[in-house]
Each structure stands twice: as C-alpha cells, then as structure tokens.
Amino acid sequence: MPKQNNVFKEAYNRCLRLFETMDALPSEPELATRLAISRTTVRAVLKRLAEVGVIEWDKRRKQLLRRPEPADYFPDGETESLSEIIERNFMRRILAGDRRAGMQINELELARDIGVGTSAVREFLIRFSRFGLIEKRPNSHWVLKGFTREFALELTEVREMFELRSAHAFLALPAAHPAWAELDRVEADHRRLLADFGRRWNEFSELDERFHRLVHSASRNRFVVDFYDVIAMIFHYHYHWNKTNEQLRNRVAVEEHLDYIAALRSADPARLEASCRAHLKSARETLLASILPEGPAEAAAGELAEAPAAS
C-alpha cells in the first residue's frame, strides 16, 4: 500500500470548508494556490465533489449545488499525514509512557506498533534526532536519552541566550518593519484572549508560539529561528499532557507577554532585559516542574545502556 492519499483528503476537507461560505467557485489554479496543493490534486478534489453532488463541474463552468454537510467530510484520522501519526505515537511513548532514559528504540517494533513501514519510522527518527532526545548508534539501535531535567536545562539555557539576543535585535528593527505590525496583532490577540479567558484560555499555546517565533525572527538568523522548533515541539507536548495548574500558568504567561511586548515598545534595553528574563525564568520553572524527579536508578539504566555499545 504505497502512499496514503491524505493530501487529497485533507485538501478535500479544506475545500468543503471553503465552499461553506463561498458562492462563486474559483478557477483550478486559484484553488491550488489557496489550498497550497498542486492542480492535479485540485482536479481530483473537484472530480470527487462533482461525483458526490456538491458541485456541478463542466470545464470552466463550476456551480455549487448544495452547501457541504458534516457527513461530506473525511474523518479526521484519515487526513493526518504519516509523519504526524508517527510523531504523535512516538511522543506519547516517550513523554507519557515508559520513558526510561537509556532505553533502546527499535525501528521495526515501532513500525509494527504504529502500523507503518520501517522507512517512514527511520526517516522520522532521523528528523527527530535534531531535537537531542535520541541518538543513533550506527548500524545498530537508537538510544533514548530521555526528557530529563538535564535536557530541559540545556534547552532553556540556549533558549534564553537566543531569545535575549533576538529581543534586543527586535528593538533595532526600523519602525516600518512588518514585525511591528505583527506585534500589534499579537498584542491585540492577547487582550482578546484575556477578555474571555475563562472560556478561551486553552488557545494560549498557539498564541505563545506565534509571539515567541515573532521575537526570534528578529534575529535574522536561521539557526536561532530553527532552534525554536525544538522549543515548540517540547512545549507543544508539554501543554498537551501536563494539565496541572494549566489555566493559572497560562494566565500568568499572558500577563508576562503583555509586559514583554510593552518592554519591546519602550525601546529601553534595560527594561526589555528585565521583562524578557522574568518571562523566560517562569517558563523554565514551569517546564522543570513538569519533569518527574529522577532517582539514581535512572542514571544506572543510562550507564547500562552505554556499555554494550562499545562491544
């Protein structure tokens, strides 16, 4: 079974969503641009829509016959890409389940458990390795280094270094730079969120990433920007699984962000430094608090795993 047509299915769903509020149907190239897919897939989607009776399609005469209904959509599970499936499964395993450091990771077993080919798992692991949580023993297995306290400290150390530098670089951006406009929008979204916090507090995670990526982008340095992928990945799963005090934590973070944004606008480096540091400190503490304290048993397991590698 080579390649699932999840690009098609996902595009089909997004197309339906589009047609719920759209009357004049756009041309094939325009749809392709809108959905960020190739025209080949657009035509497949249109063909199916015509078959199902949502639209009438004769060359360049396209007409909406009826509004899409919930039953028209493909189920969520089928639109997920293979790498997303693998990532979700893998992260659940190492963050939630049996996450002993030093544990071996078996490509074949992972592939069988998730129900995908080994190549997909291999490529995922290679991509994932840049996050520093796993390490390859050539011609042999992968070693799980574990989402440990050390990992969190190393991560936040670099994060703080990069973000402080980026924040200062932000100050130096010319007033006409689009980042300032985006900062306005991000701030407005923060205030909107705060106004209805009781209901929408769980939207914070997304906003958090958007704000910090904006700050990092001011560094104009691909290594700094790319490093945020590591942070985003960790925080994504962290937000996803660690629910203790979540609402309060998020509320504090929103306030800190607003202070941080004000500091960026103040053009006062000292104030920015203080505000940025304060926020980074509480982010670090939150992350550290979510990590189970490790006993010496864990360290021993790590050493045990180290030994057979040499032989």
Added chain:
Amino acid sequence: MPKQNNVFKEAYNRCLRLFETMDALPSEPELATRLAISRTTVRAVLKRLAEVGVIEWDKRRKQLLRRPEPADYFPDGETESLSEIIERNFMRRILAGDRRAGMQINELELARDIGVGTSAVREFLIRFSRFGLIEKRPNSHWVLKGFTREFALELTEVREMFELRSAHAFLALPAAHPAWAELDRVEADHRRLLADFGRRWNEFSELDERFHRLVHSASRNRFVVDFYDVIAMIFHYHYHWNKTNEQLRNRVAVEEHLDYIAALRSADPARLEASCRAHLKSARETLLASILPEGPAEAAAGELAEAPAAS
C-alpha cells in the same frame, strides 16, 4: 544490489594490518572489541582470511600461515560508507560546482548521478537539512539555500555566542576535570605541529576541530556541542577546497590557539574574552573571504525559486 559490505571490507583491512605485527591470534570477542564491530562480522572476516590462506581456522584453533601482503587488502575506495559518498558528492556540487542559491534539488537525479538508491539520498538530505543549507518543500523538492555570505554570518554569530560561553564555562571546571589534561595534550600537539610546521601544517585542520570541540564540551550542553557539527562540516569542506594562503592562515590560527589556551589557563576572564574574540574574528574573516561575492543576480534567482513553491 542491497547494501554494500563496506563495514566488512574495512574491518578486513584493519584486521590484516593488525596481523602484520601479531603472532598469537586473539579470540573472536576480543577481535570484535579491537575492531569495534560485531562478532558476526569478525567471523565473516576470519572465514575469508582462511579461504585466502592467510590463516588456518578450525574452531578455536587459529594460526597465522603467512604475513598479509598489499594485494590482500581491499581497495581503499570501497571502504567508504554510503553516506560519506553521498555527502562528498553533494558537497562538491554545492560548494564547488553549480551552487546557485534557490536551485531545486532533485532526489532522483542525485541518486542516479551518484549511483545509489533514492532512500539513501533522502535520508542524507534529511540529516543534512539541520545544517541550514537546504530546506524541504513538503511533498515536493528540496531548495538549496546556498553557501552564501548570509549563511556564513549566521553561522559565525551563533558560533561566537556558543564558544564564548563555553570558554568561560571552561574556566570554571575543577582542576581535576579531565578536560584540563586533554588541554595539555592539545597544547603539546600544537607545539609539536609548530616545530615541524613546514611539513605538517596540513594536519592543523584536525587539531583545530579537536581543540574547539574540547572547548565546546565545557558547556555541558548538547545543543552547543551538537552545533559544532555544523561548524566542523563547513570548515572541513572549506579547508578541503579553499587553498589560498592556506599555510599562512593555519600558522596564524595555531598561534591564536596557543594564546587562547594560555588565556584559559590564566583564569582571567577578561584575558580569555579578548583572546577568544580575536581568534573567532579571524576565523570568521577567513571563512567570509572564501565566499565569492554575490551579485544581485543571485538574489533574483532566490526570489524566482520562491515563487513556484506556493503553487
């Protein structure tokens, strides 16, 4: 033709080299440890050695029949691993050959040109992408971002941030830490190199990496340490292909290293800062000098390549 047996061949060659000066043949597990391979491969090697008549092998009675001759060795080229072959080819293409930024990279074409399977190329590109020189358009091609001036500046910016911090962390290492002993050895090797510089100056590249990795290791931060892989890769190919003033550059660098080492020993943060900065500055200038100045044509090419990505 699945999988080249280059681990076997390389182990075979190293085994021959071992047997040139060895009389009592060791056991299988011991040989495996010595050659850092599995016993299975050791047995394959022994089997072949017996077939060729270098040894006699009956269960646990092994005997050397004759000394290995040059003709017994496998040719060197065949001992290179697949990923090394791909890396070398790829780097030659983008650093030496047609290195227009924005250029598309075609997996299939690369695989055909190099003469390997597509999976090997895919996996290489995924691994290589963390160096920030290429970027994937999902479901589509890779884009070469190019070894440009911007790349070099972004690389050195992070490098300087990390190395300064690591150098200061080095000062704080306890006197008993093994890094100080390694620093002694590295310094001694620098002096030895300097004593016979006219002949051995091209050994500097290796020593350079060893020294800087030692400094970075003091950070005790996997992201800092791993980042040196990017630097090492770039400098490796840079040393390999840019031969202008090479000897002089290396000599200057050796002197700077010695000053840097002395500064580490001085326990004087201000002196260390100055010495480290001076060396990093000249490293940056050397790297920048090796990059061809880019005209506006290059930037235009980059923009052109950006456009079709959306469609």
Added chain:
DNA sequence: CAACTGTTTTTTATCGAGAATAACTATTGA
C-alpha cells in the same frame, strides 16, 4: 493572447524484500 482546462511526464512518499550486521541462545571442551 492570457488565463484556463486537459493530458502526459516526472518526482515524491511509502512499502516490502533481501543482504549485511547485531543480538541472542545453545553447545563444547579444557
């Protein structure tokens, strides 16, 4: 004739197979 549609070619994403290798288990002989 520019934008669109129809058709064909190329490339990517994924799986399964098989050689090379590692890991595990049983055996042997001093």
Added chain:
DNA sequence: TCAATAGTTATTCTCGATAAAAAACAGTTG
C-alpha cells in the same frame, strides 16, 4: 563449570517497485 565457540534469530540498511502528488506540457476558450 565456564569461557570461548557455534548456531539461530532479529534488526538495520539499502534497493526497487508502485500509487499519490507535483510539475511540465499541450491544447482551448472567452
């Protein structure tokens, strides 16, 4: 008995095949 060896099983690494998706090419139409 126990360390070294022999035999067996499991896993990684690589390739080739195939469907999905993208891209290129070739006609159409207002």
